[in-house]
Amino acid sequence: MGSSVTRFAAGLLAVTGAALFAADGPALAQSSVKIGYAISRTGPNAGGAAVTTLPNYEMWVKEVNAAGGLKLGDKRVPIEVVQYDDRSSAEEAARSLERLITQDKVDFILPPWGTGLNLAVGPILNKAGYPHLASTAVTDRAPELAKRWPNSFWLLGTSAGAANTLVDLLVKLRGEGKIGDTVAMVSVADGFGIDLSGAARPALAKANFKLAYDKTYPVGTQDLSPIVNEVKALNPDVFIAFSYPPDTLGITEQARIASFNPKIFYTGVGTAFPLFKQKFGANAQGVMGIGGWSGDSAPIKDYLARHKASAANGAEPDRWASAVTYASLQMLQQAIERVGKIDREAVIKDLQTGTFDTIIGKVKFENNLPTKYWWVGQWQDGEFYGVAPAANEGARTPVIPKPAWKAP
Amino acid sequence: MLEVANIGVTYGQHHALTDASLSVGRGEIVVILGANGAGKTSLLKAIAGIVACLPGKRVTLSGRDIAGLPAHEIVEAGLALVPEGRGIFADLTVAENLLLGANPKRARDGEAARRERVLSLFPRLGERLGQTVRTMSGGEQQMVAIGRALMSNPDVLLLDEPSLGLSPLLVRELFASLRKVRESGVGLLLVEQNARESLAIADRGYLIENGKITGSGTGTELMSNDAVQRAYLGGIVASAL
Amino acid sequence: MTNAIFTGLMLGGMYALIAMGLTLQYGVARIMNLSYGEFLVAAAFASYWLFTGWALNPLLGLALVIPAGFGVSLLLYRVLLTPLVRRARTRGALEVDSILATFGMMFIVQGIMLSMFGGAYFSYSFLAIPVSLFGEILALNRLIAFGLAVAVGLALYLALTRTRLGTSIRAVAVDPMAAQLVAIDVVRTSAFAFALGGALVAAAGVLISMFLTFSASSGVIFTMKALIVVVMGGVGNLLGCLVAGLALGLSESLVATFVDPGLTLAVNFALFLGVLLVKPAGLFGRAQR
Ligand SMILES: Nc1ncnc2c1ncn2[C@@H]1O[C@H](COP(=O)(O)OP(=O)(O)O)[C@@H](O)[C@H]1O
Ligand SMILES: [Mg+2]
Numbered sequence: 001m002g003s004s005v006t007r008f009a010a011g012l013l014a015v016t017g018a019a020l021f022a023a024d025g026p027a028l029a030q031s032s033v034k035i036g037y038a039i040s041r042t043g044p045n046a047g048g049a050a051v052t053t054l055p056n057y058e059m060w061v062k063e064v065n066a067a068g069g070l071k072l073g074d075k076r077v078p079i080e081v082v083q084y085d086d087r088s089s090a091e092e093a094a095r096s097l098e099r100l101i102t103q104d105k106v107d108f109i110l111p112p113w114g115t116g117l118n119l120a121v122g123p124i125l126n127k128a129g130y131p132h133l134a135s136t137a138v139t140d141r142a143p144e145l146a147k148r149w150p151n152s153f154w155l156l157g158t159s160a161g162a163a164n165t166l167v168d169l170l171v172k173l174r175g176e177g178k179i180g181d182t183v184a185m186v187s188v189a190d191g192f193g194i195d196l197s198g199a200a201r202p203a204l205a206k207a208n209f210k211l212a213y214d215k216t217y218p219v220g221t222q223d224l225s226p227i228v229n230e231v232k233a234l235n236p237d238v239f240i241a242f243s244y245p246p247d248t249l250g251i252t253e254q255a256r257i258a259s260f261n262p263k264i265f266y267t268g269v270g271t272a273f274p275l276f277k278q279k280f281g282a283n284a285q286g287v288m289g290i291g292g293w294s295g296d297s298a299p300i301k302d303y304l305a306r307h308k309a310s311a312a313n314g315a316e317p318d319r320w321a322s323a324v325t326y327a328s329l330q331m332l333q334q335a336i337e338r339v340g341k342i343d344r345e346a347v348i349k350d351l352q353t354g355t356f357d358t359i360i361g362k363v364k365f366e367n368n369l370p371t372k373y374w375w376v377g378q379w380q381d382g383e384f385y386g387v388a389p390a391a392n393e394g395a396r397t398p399v400i401p402k403p404a405w406k407a408p
Numbered sequence: 409m410l411e412v413a414n415i416g417v418t419y420g421q422h423h424a425l426t427d428a429s430l431s432v433g434r435g436e437i438v439v440i441l442g443a444n445g446a447g448k449t450s451l452l453k454a455i456a457g458i459v460a461c462l463p464g465k466r467v468t469l470s471g472r473d474i475a476g477l478p479a480h481e482i483v484e485a486g487l488a489l490v491p492e493g494r495g496i497f498a499d500l501t502v503a504e505n506l507l508l509g510a511n512p513k514r515a516r517d518g519e520a521a522r523r524e525r526v527l528s529l530f531p532r533l534g535e536r537l538g539q540t541v542r543t544m545s546g547g548e549q550q551m552v553a554i555g556r557a558l559m560s561n562p563d564v565l566l567l568d569e570p571s572l573g574l575s576p577l578l579v580r581e582l583f584a585s586l587r588k589v590r591e592s593g594v595g596l597l598l599v600e601q602n603a604r605e606s607l608a609i610a611d612r613g614y615l616i617e618n619g620k621i622t623g624s625g626t627g628t629e630l631m632s633n634d635a636v637q638r639a640y641l642g643g644i645v646a647s648a649l
Numbered sequence: 650m651t652n653a654i655f656t657g658l659m660l661g662g663m664y665a666l667i668a669m670g671l672t673l674q675y676g677v678a679r680i681m682n683l684s685y686g687e688f689l690v691a692a693a694f695a696s697y698w699l700f701t702g703w704a705l706n707p708l709l710g711l712a713l714v715i716p717a718g719f720g721v722s723l724l725l726y727r728v729l730l731t732p733l734v735r736r737a738r739t740r741g742a743l744e745v746d747s748i749l750a751t752f753g754m755m756f757i758v759q760g761i762m763l764s765m766f767g768g769a770y771f772s773y774s775f776l777a778i779p780v781s782l783f784g785e786i787l788a789l790n791r792l793i794a795f796g797l798a799v800a801v802g803l804a805l806y807l808a809l810t811r812t813r814l815g816t817s818i819r820a821v822a823v824d825p826m827a828a829q830l831v832a833i834d835v836v837r838t839s840a841f842a843f844a845l846g847g848a849l850v851a852a853a854g855v856l857i858s859m860f861l862t863f864s865a866s867s868g869v870i871f872t873m874k875a876l877i878v879v880v881m882g883g884v885g886n887l888l889g890c891l892v893a894g895l896a897l898g899l900s901e902s903l904v905a906t907f908v909d910p911g912l913t914l915a916v917n918f919a920l921f922l923g924v925l926l927v928k929p930a931g932l933f934g935r936a937q938r
Contacts, residue, residue, distance in 0.1 A: 041768060042759060047864040050768030088866075189911055217910035220870055222861060223660040223898075225788075226905035229652050245770050246862035253860070257779045257788045270770070279772050312767055407778065458829070483832035495827040497820055507813060508820050512832035560831060 032080040033070050033342065035061070036106035038096030038121075040113055043088025047245060049113035051273055052136055052321045055311040057110055060329040062310060071337045082106055090120035097121050101128045107342045108332065115139050115191055126151050131335075131348045133328040136321045138162065140195060146368035151348045153365060155324050157373045159192075162290060163199035165375035166266065169388040169398070170238060171207050178400040179263045180237040184213035186227055186251075187242035192269060196242040196290075212236050221247065225254045232260035245270030248289070249279060256283055256405045263401035264288060272377055272384050274316035284379040286402035291320020292377020292386030294394030299359040319377060319384035327358035361393060409434045409595050410455075410469050410487065410564045416462035417450040417619075424450040425619045432564055432595040437586065439606045439627070440599045441640060442616035448599040449492050451616070452566045455597075456489040457482040470563055484512045488562035492569055494553040498542040502533050505541060505552050509559025519559070525592075526555040529585055547578040554585070564595040571602045583609050603640035607631045652785045653906040654899065659787065659795040661898020665891045666798035666856065667871055668878035669805065670849030676885020677822040677842035679740050680730055680747040685850060685875055686868030687758035692718060692854025693863045694762055697771050707775055707855050708793070714851045722847020726840045729754065734836060740825070755868070762865035772862040794856040801852065802891045809887060818842050822885040877917075881924050883934025892932055896920060 037057060040049040061079050068076035082104045086093035093112050100106045101124070109130045111118055118137035125132040126149040135155045139145070142154035173179045183204055187193030193216060204211055212234045217227060224247060231239060232255075239262045241251050248270035255265065270276060271289020280287075294300050303326060307317045317323060334357070335350040336342075355364045363370055376388035378398050385396040410432040417425040425447040432438045442448045453459040455467060457479040467475040474485050489495075497505050506526065510519045527534040530551040536544065541552050550570055557565055567586075571579040583605050590596055600606035607613060610627040615635065623635065630636050667689065674682045682688075695714050699705040705713075729750055737743035776790040809815035818838060820828045825835045857863075878897065882889025900920055901913040908916075924932060 041763060042756075042866050044866060046763075046768035046866040047770045050864075051770070054768075186910070215910050217905070218914040221910070221913065222663070223656060223791075223902070225656050226653060226902050227910050229656070230906060246772075246867075249770075249772050249862045250860075253774070253777055254788070257777060258786055259779070273770070275770055275772060279774055315767075315769070456830075458826075478834070479829040480832045480834045483830060489830055491827075491830065495824070495830055497823050497827055499823040500816070500819065504816055504819075507816055508828075508831045508833075511813065511817055556831065 031077065033072070033077050033108070033336075034080050034082060034104065034106040035108050035110060036082040036084075036100035036104055037110040038084040038086040038093050038100065038112055040088040040117070041085035043086075045086075045088035045112075045114050045117065048136070048269070051275075051315070052318050053113040053325055055307060055315060055317065056322060056325045056329065059307060059310040060326065060333075063306075064333065070333060071340075072342070073340045086112055086117065088117075090117060093117050093121055094124060097124050101130070108336070108344070108347075110329070111135065111137075119145075122149055122152055125149075129344050129348075131332065131344060131351055133332060133351075135325040135328040138192065138195070140199070142369060143367065150352070150368065153328075153351060153368045155328055155370055156321060157369065157375075159195035160199040161373060162375050163196055164203050165373075165388050166240070167200060167203040167207055167209075169376055169390075170204075170209065170264070172390075173264070173398070173400055174209075181209050182212045182234070182236040183209045183238040183240060184231040184234055184236040184262075185211060185215075185240040185242070186213070186231070187216050188219055188244050188247060188268070189216040190219045190244070192244065193242040196268070200240065200242070209238075217247070219244065222250075224250045225258070227251070228254040228258055228260055232258055236262055238262060238264040239266065240264075241267045242290075243268040243270070245273060245275075249276065252276075252280060252283075252287065256280075259405060261402060261404055265402050266376075271379075272319035274318065277379065277382060277384075283405055285381070286379065286399050288376055288378045288387070288398070288402075289384070290375065290377070291318070292374040292384055292388075293319050293323050293360070294374075294392070295319070295383040295385045295396075297361075297394050299361075303359045320374065323360050327356075327360045327363065330358045331356040331363060409436075410597065411466070412455055413466040415451065415454050415465040415467065417447070417454050417459055418462060423619055425454065428616070428619075428621050430597075430614055430621065430624075432597050433611075434563075434595055435590050435593045436611045437590050437596045437598060437609055439603075439610040439613040439630075440597070440616055441601070441603050441606075441613060441630070441636065442599075443639070444601075446616045447619040448616055449568055450619075452489060452491070452568050452597070452599060455482075456487065456566060458489070458491075483560055483562075484514060486514060486561070486563035487566065488557035488560045488564075489566040490553045490557045490568065490570060492572075494549055496541050496549060496553045496556060498549075499540065501538050501540055502544075502552055503537040505556045506533075506537075506559050509556035510561075512560050515559060515561040518561070522559055522561060526558050529558075529588060530555055546573050547575075547582070550574065550582065551585075554589075558589065558594075562594060564597060565589065566597045566599075568599045569601060570598070571600065571605065579605055601640070603636060607636075651783060653902050655782065655785050655787055656906075657899035657902030658895060659791045659898070660902055661895035662795035662798040663791070663857065663894075664874060664878050664897050665802060665894025666794065666853045667850075668875040668882070668890045668894060669798075669802060669887060670846035670853065671872075671875040672846075672879045672882070672885055672887060672890050673818075673842050673849065674846035675879060677818055678726070678730075678839040678846070679743050679825075680726075680751065680843055681744050682754075682846075683748060683751040683872060684755035684758050684868070685751075686870065686872035687755050687762070688718065688722070688847065688850050688868075689854040689857070689871045690863055690865065690868045691758055691762060692851040693858035693861075694766055694771070694865075695851075696855040696858045697773055700773055700775060707859055711852060711855050714855050715848045718851025718854075719844045719848040723840060723844035725754070725847075726843045730843070731836060731840070734839065759865055759868065766865060768865055770862050770864045771858075773858070775859045777860065788860060790859040794859065797852070797856060799891070801849070802887055805849075806887045806891075819885075877921055879931075881921050881931055883928075883931030886931070886933040889931055889933035893924075 040046045065078045069078035084096040111134050113136050115137040118134040132152040138156045140158045142158050187197035213231050248267040266288040272291040277284050308314045335347045338350050339346040374386035377384045378387045387396050387398040413429040415428045454461045474482050587609050607627045612626050613630045614621050615623040671685050674680050692714050696707045696710050699710040733746040778789050779786045780789045817833045821838045828835050878893045882893035897917050900916050904916045905913050
């Protein structure tokens with residue numbers, strides 16, 4: 001009996017030990033910049049955080065420290081990291097951040113992954129006066145939040161932006177005679193899907209598209225074939241799925257199996273993941289989705305190569321928020337170095353007013369929001385290029401209609 | 409055949425059984441008489457290995473030491489228990505209960521013949537092989553319990569108050585069956601409160617009071633024993649049955 | 650209509666497949682295994698690793714992953730759970746203890762998967778080809794998983810009802826106290842049933858990885874689904890698993906096709922609660938003593 005209890009306790013210890021990736025070594029005052037973050041190592045958010053956020057945080061720290069550290073005045077100070085697992089829970093994220101602020105006394109905090117957690121930690125970072133560069137949150141409240149919390153910057157923009165840009169693109173393509181006006185739309189019954197479909201519905205109606213199918217499905221639905229089969233029977237020109245990664249893959253797979261091949265096939269989060277290309281290979285060709293990047297630009301190509309070299313198993317970044325996340329770290333670094341000391345208030349001020357050189361180009365915030373976003377991307381010859389807004393530098397012309405599915 | 413010496417059981421501080429010793433011979437019916445709470449069930453469970461006993465006991469079956477073996481190995485050694493409340497698999501059918509009865513390796517040889525014998529002993533079971541035991545009457549369930557125990561090809565069969573809850577007619581039938589079982593050479597150790605019926609078929613018996621064995625004798629001796637008379641037989645000398 | 654039914658059957662077969670191992674572990678060994686879903690995902694990772702790293706067909710991979718699932722579960726039972734079994738005075742106490750122990754196990758297995766594969770989503774394509782059945786187009790990998798789920802379910806059902814070993818497993822499930830009276834080594838039989846459950850969950854993990862996207866964190870979804878199916882079908886009852894799984898799958902698919910995909914979860918829970926209201930012990934369950 002005693003032995004089972006000790007074994008169990010040992011197990012628990014191992015678990016908490018594993019869950020807590022606290023950096024080692026005692027802090028040497030003034031000789032390092034302490035950067036903390038709480039990230040979803042476990043729980044439903046872990047899949048997104050592992051692709052988009054963690055590799056970039058790790059790569060950036062590695063690169064900065066390889067160069068000697070952050071430049072404060074005339075000396076370089078290495079970064080020391082303190083990190084926790086927020087277990088995909090808002091309460092845990094809040095607790096971890098409080099701890100980073102009051103106990104670990106970190107100099108800067110990098111945000112968690114996802115809209116929900118960024119909204120949850122917003123007030124804490126605001127109260128404590130830490131800059132908050134939310135690079136993985138899409139929310140219609142972005143302008144309002146940026147105003148309420150002047151320390152916060154919302155780099156991925158609003159769901160209205162995403163939906164309207166998509167509809168603008170559809171209008172343009174219809175004008176060119178490339179598509180008709182029947183649209184089928186499905187969305188996951190959760191934050192992302194609700195927001196995006198809520199914004200797309202009136203925009204499509206206003207543009208006189210015929211919404212032949214408009215349904216939601218619960219998170220974690222394991223078989224989406226009833227939806228795909230029903231939509232196929234309606235034979236729409238445009239198929240839009242505001243979906244989460246597992247559903248994005250499931251819907252695409254089922255569409256291929258059912259030979260459902262509309263002129264525009266658009267899926268949600270996960271389309272821009274390297275996994276999508278890996279799974280579908282040549283069949284990714286022509287699939288559209290949320291996000292995209294300037295795949296032809298030299299800084300992006302260089303970033304892709306560095307990411308592959310740095311991440312575990314040579315993983316590639318996703319083609320949407322990954323680059324934005326890395327860019328947000330470049331901005332933070334440039335702001336800190338311009339200020340030249342650990343002065344969070346001054347760093348926030350610099351972020352609000354300065355111009356930054358990043359892998360996604362020159363960025364200057366207006367009212368704490370960027371002025372350019374990639375909203376629609378398309379897989380073309382193995383790369384997920386941004387296609388809309390067309391005015392963005394490096395925008396590709398979309399391939400319409402989507403080519404037929406090939407046998408795998 | 410079954411020799412038990414100095415067996416004792418405690419539940420925490422409570423001594424339920426102290427230094428009990430007894431024996432059962434081949435083809436013998438031995439009855440244990442005692443009031444509620446005297447320690448009868450504890451005695452049978454201790455022999456069958458279901459409750460832990462105090463150290464110092466000796467239990468041998470056909471000369472083999474079985475003290476301290478786990479319950480399932482004691483069945484394997486040739487001792488079967490029909491516990492208080494029968495302990496049958498109420499959710500399984502009669503046939504499945506009998507099949508499980510023959511689960512010990514010692515019971516595999518001649519399983520079919522033994523099944524025949526059980527079914528001829530309790531013909532009613534043969535008619536209801538597919539019935540779920542839960543849905544049967546008390547008497548029928550007792551037949552399943554005894555039949556299942558016999559399927560394990562035991563040398564000694566322990567029965568804990570088998571007549572409890574049965575009508576007088578059924579009790580008589582039951583004891584008649586037990587007599588037939590004994591004829592096949594199986595030793596029977598029977599715990600009973602029904603002294604009249606049980607002593608009538610018993611070769612020998614023991615009296616147990618407050619966890620101690622306080623007397624023993626042949627069936628006829630006990631039947632005329634004063635204490636037994638007072639406690640179990642209402643003071644009237646039993647007429648010969 | 651036929652398509653909705655086919656899809657529902659296949660989804661239901663998958664649910665039944667997921668739940669069969671748990672019904673053995675919970676119903677016979679009385680271990681409420683909270684790390685069940687993690688073991689399923691671990692098998693999915695094993696299959697992924699064999700397929701992408703060694704080009705081993707997942708269906709052949711079953712030949713490796715199933716014995717491994719059996720062995721690991723047996724070891725787990727022997728090392729971690731047997732002390733709990735010996736200590737527990739009642740089955741209720743064992744359930745509580747096992748919940749605590751397997752809750753810890755859940756984090757350990759998850760931690761191992763995270764350190765080996767990271768937290769990202771995984772998915773691969775195997776037999777993701779359309780087949781035509783009665784004029785309906787279905788995915789071959791799902792069809793195969795369904796066929797195997799039904800075959801395994803029936804084979805196991807026959808083994809449990811028609812053989813002595815199977816009957817003794819059921820005997821332990823219905824009355825472990827009485828089981829020792831017929832020379833059943835209850836701890837050994839429970840260990841065997843637990844390991845058999847481990848083999849089943851491994852098979853489920855491999856088959857499901859052929860068509861579902863998974864990550865190191867997705868275990869809990871499968872534990873929940875399995876628990877719903879097990880409770881709805883009647884704890885420890887394989888046919889119950891099959892029927893409950895199919896009922897959930899069919900209702901989900903019919904509702905998604907003819908009413909609204911958004912209501913599938915609600916209908917699943919309504920079905921679950923409805924069954925429990927009418928039969929608290931589940932479709933094929935018997936009242937607990
Ligand atoms: N599991 C137990 N825990 C504690 N005390 C028990 C337990 N079983 C029996 N006893 C006590 O031991 C004594 C003997 O019980 P038992 O052997 O069942 O007697 P009998 O079968 O003669 O009625 C009684 O006082 C009873 O209350
Ligand atoms: Mg008693």
